[in-house]
Structures are given as C-alpha cells and as structure tokens.
Amino acid sequence: MNIILYSERPDLASELVTAGRAIMDICGGALQALTIDDDEQADFLAARGVSVHRVRSDQPSPADVAQLASAVHQTAVALEADMILLASNRRGRELAGRLAQKLGGGCLTDVGRFEVLDGRPAFSRNALGGAVEDVRCMETGKQVIALTPHSFAAAGVATGPGPVSDLPVRLSPSLVRLKETIRKGADAVDIEKADILVVVGQGIENKEDLTKAAQIARSLGAEVACTKPVATDRKWFSEERIIGLSGKRCKPRLALLLGVSGQVQFTVGIRDAGAIVAVNLDEKANIAYVADYLLVGDLKTLLPELVKRFSA
C-alpha cells in the first residue's frame, strides 16, 4: 500500500502520519507526506520521521481548492499512490471529492477509525447526520480517505528526520483571485483542541445565565462551545463555537452540557467525549441516551449552585 498524506495544517498532518503508519503496519507499503509551497511544514513533518515531498507549484493560489486538487493529483500520480489521506476539515472534505474524481477513485470523508478485514482497511464514518457506517472502497484501486480531526494522536518528533525532496507540478492559471486576507476576530477559538468544554444550549435563556455558564467554564479551565441555534439564531457566539454536523467534532476529556436537548445533528459532534455530563429539565430529553451523567433540574436554580461549587 503506497500512502501519501496532505493537510494544509501541520497539526492535522501529524495526525495523518499516525493514521498512515497504523494502516502501513498492517497492510505494508510506504508512507510519504506532501507539503505545497510550505517549507516550514516540510521541516515539521520531516522531524516526525516521515519522507516529505515539497510540492512546488508554478502558479500558487492558496484560496483555490481546484488548483490544490490538481497539485495533489499530479503528485499522487507521480508517486503511484494507492491511498491519499486527508484531514476531514472543510478544506479537506472539498479536496477529497475533487481528488477522487480526478483519480477515478473511491472517497470517504468523516472517517473516525479503521480496522483491517481480509488484508484491506475498512473504515468507520459518520453517515446520515448521526449513524456510523463501516465501509470499504472495494471497486477502485485508488482511495481518498479524509480523517476526522483528532481521531488519531499527533505524531511526535522522531529520533531521525525523514528525507525531504522537491517535486515540481504544473498548474493552469487559477480562476480565483485572492483579494484580501482578513484575520479571524477576537472570538477565534479552536474548540476541537479543548480538554474540557462547557456547552451552552437553548435551555440557557438569558445573558445573565450565560455569564454564569462562562464563570463555570473559567473555574474548570474549559472553553465555551454551543449548539447551532445559540450561535445562528441568538447570535450569542460566533459559528466557530458550534458543535455538531454543521460545526465541529470535538473529543474533550469532559463535556458539560447546559440545556442541550441532544438532537442527532448535535450529538454527532460530541459523542466521542471522554465523559458527558448534561443538565436538563427533562429527564426524557434525547441527551439522556448519550450522557454519562444527567442532572435533572432547572438551570435557573442550578447555575448559581454550580458557580458556587466550582469556584469553591
């Protein structure tokens, strides 16, 4: 199995190194990483002991995923890759589809784990907004697999660095012009990296109670995340903090859910948490089936109590 991996984000690329090695350990073959016009990331990945190809494009356009797909495609063909591992973030999912189409290969996104059946990897992925399905790319030689961020540990620094070589690709002029790059605002946060999350649902009814939730988060050293309507309807947070199908998939050690009903579009983003503690008025809320602990009660009276307990 000849595997190549690519993500524009070094942290996610290093998770792909771990996943690629795990697949290689069982199926055999070779693992190589790509970086595209990014020398710093090439050094980062080489330090993880992986063989790195620095892809040099003649017409780089960082905003153009079609062009990126062309660069990775040319590289995959040149390196005779059987499997291309990508990160299943927004950019990675778009890249996966385009790349699979170019290679005439199979494509699986949102893959969380794999096992080997009959010498070939079988992947588990989220489907239909919440179910988990086990699938294999059977018909196609080439496989494009996009892995959910944080499903695999990041590879650490190796004792010896991997080799780095340059690989030129020729690209057609991009149809996308990057006019401006705007830094994310002050609410920029990476809830996927949080060890502890306090998640605000619509059961928190006013800003005063929201402040109490934030106080609890501070006491726990947690990040605050939210359900979709809390960001999109109430506009209490940026969409960066949404957990779920339309938001982030998070694997914190602990998630404290405050007034969250637990619809499947939400739970798909939190069910891999180490422990889930939910507070809800309704003991029959869907979240009861996902939570490890359910505290049944009214947040209006429980929040002041929780603030007191956690700040003690």
Ligand SMILES: Cc1cc2nc3c(=O)[nH]c(=O)nc-3n(C[C@H](O)[C@H](O)[C@H](O)COP(=O)(O)OP(=O)(O)OC[C@H]3O[C@@H](n4cnc5c(N)ncnc54)[C@H](O)[C@@H]3O)c2cc1C
């Ligand atoms: C295509 C699609 C994609 C979606 N993607 C997402 C997504 O990525 N993320 C997401 O979150 N949602 C998503 N949704 C929306 C999702 O279906 C739910 O509507 C949403 O998650 C509900 O948010 P909630 O739990 O905050 O609110 P509600 O469903 O209104 O639940 C509020 C909960 O709080 C409890 N409560 C009320 N008052 C109190 C109180 N005083 N004390 C204690 N508990 C109280 C209630 O019993 C209830 O269980 C999506 C929907 C669709 C159709």
